[in-house]
Amino acid sequence: DRKINRFFSGAVVRKDLVKAVKGNAIVPSYVLEYLLGQYAASDDEATIQAGIGTVRKILADHYVHRNQSELVKSTIRERGRHRIIDKVTATLNEKDDVYQAEFANLGIKGVLVDSATIKAHPKLLVGGVWCICDIEYFHSADPRVVPWILGSIKPIQLSNFAIEGYLDARREFTTDEWIDLLVQSVGFNPELLGRRAKLIQLVRLIPFVERNYNLIELGPKGTGKSHIFSEFSPHGMLISGGEVTVPKLFVNNANGRIGLVGYWDVVAFDEFAGRKKRTDRALVDIMKNYMANKSFSRGVET
Numbered sequence: 380d381r382k383i384n385r386f387f388s389g390a391v392v393r394k395d396l397v398k399a400v401k402g403n404a405i406v407p408s409y410v411l412e413y414l415l416g417q418y419a420a421s422d423d424e425a426t427i428q429a430g431i432g433t434v435r436k437i438l439a440d441h442y443v444h445r446n447q448s449e450l451v452k453s454t455i456r457e458r459g460r461h462r463i464i465d466k467v468t469a470t471l472n473e474k475d476d477v478y479q480a481e482f483a484n485l486g487i488k489g490v491l492v493d494s495a496t497i498k499a500h501p502k503l504l505v506g507g508v509w510c511i512c513d514i515e516y517f518h519s520a521d522p523r524v525v526p527w528i529l530g531s532i533k534p535i536q537l538s539n540f541a542i543e544g545y546l547d548a549r550r551e552f553t554t555d556e557w558i559d560l561l562v563q564s565v566g567f568n569p570e571l572l573g574r575r576a577k578l579i580q581l582v583r584l585i586p587f588v589e590r591n592y593n594l595i596e597l598g599p600k601g602t603g604k605s606h607i608f609s610e611f612s613p614h615g616m617l618i619s620g621g622e623v624t625v626p627k628l629f630v631n632n633a634n635g636r637i638g639l640v641g642y643w644d645v646v647a648f649d650e651f652a653g654r655k656k657r658t659d660r661a662l663v664d665i666m667k668n669y670m671a672n673k674s675f676s677r678g679v680e681t
Contacts, residue, residue, distance in 0.1 A: 393415075400435050410464075419433075462513050464509070514528070615644060616646050
């Protein structure tokens with residue numbers, strides 16, 4: 380652990396801290412890890428405890444609990460501006476030619492989003508992104524005007540990635556040390572696993588780094604199969620229940636909107652098989668071609 384902190388100073392977060400700060404906030408682990416990385420990325424216990432306190436205060440002040448959404452909306456109205464943490468999804472309103480955002484926990488929709496924000500963060504259009512946002516309130520006499528205004532938005536994930544630094548640090552670790560580091564990053568204690576068990580856990584990460592890699596994992600509940608794809612990275616999308624349509628996954632011919640595979644590095648299906656599952660044959664045919672060739676066509680374009 381000391382070696383990891385030495386070569387990755389400022390980028391190390393203890394996994395047990397996530398549980399310590401999460402409480403009853405229904406947010407992915409990577410959101411909390413991002414915040415902890417800002418304030419508690421250290422091996423100094425005093426710094427860590429101070430960082431935990433800061434993160435807890437940020438969550439208490441800014442995270443939107445669904446059962447407190449009306450209170451948060453009132454706070455925004457009374458203050459005129461308030462910072463929140465919420466999952467934001469954007470859509471294009473073709474009628475008015477504007478982008479509009481919907482906030483999952485706050486429960487408001489129709490919030491105007493400028494084109495520059497969409498261009499900078501296109502994943503807002505597909506599946507949504509957890510963000511730190513400044514929301515403003517301005518009431519208008521025109522009932523068609525939404526009073527909510529998006530002041531600023533910042534996705535809760537790393538804004539850039541300098542691989543050179545990681546490559547340089549990798550040379551300081553043996554293969555076994557690096558495997559242990561990766562296993563710890565996933566959230567497991569490498570001391571409790573044999574080498575084969577460690578490698579099996581790392582297989583789940585291959586779709587995040589290898590193009591067109593298709594993986595099926597069978598196993599009992601509670602073994603971390605879904606956890607990796609829902610909690611580990613903001614670049615993966617987990618579809619619960621395995622229910623999805625062709626337009627949602629690939630492309631909607633009605634409006635030309637690209638589906639999930641066009642925006643997410645990994646798309647995973649939870650509980651995809653089952654006796655009562657109804658299979659769309661068109662979806663299966665397109666998926667087979669896409670999985671084999673990394674391309675698809677719905678008669679319009681590929």
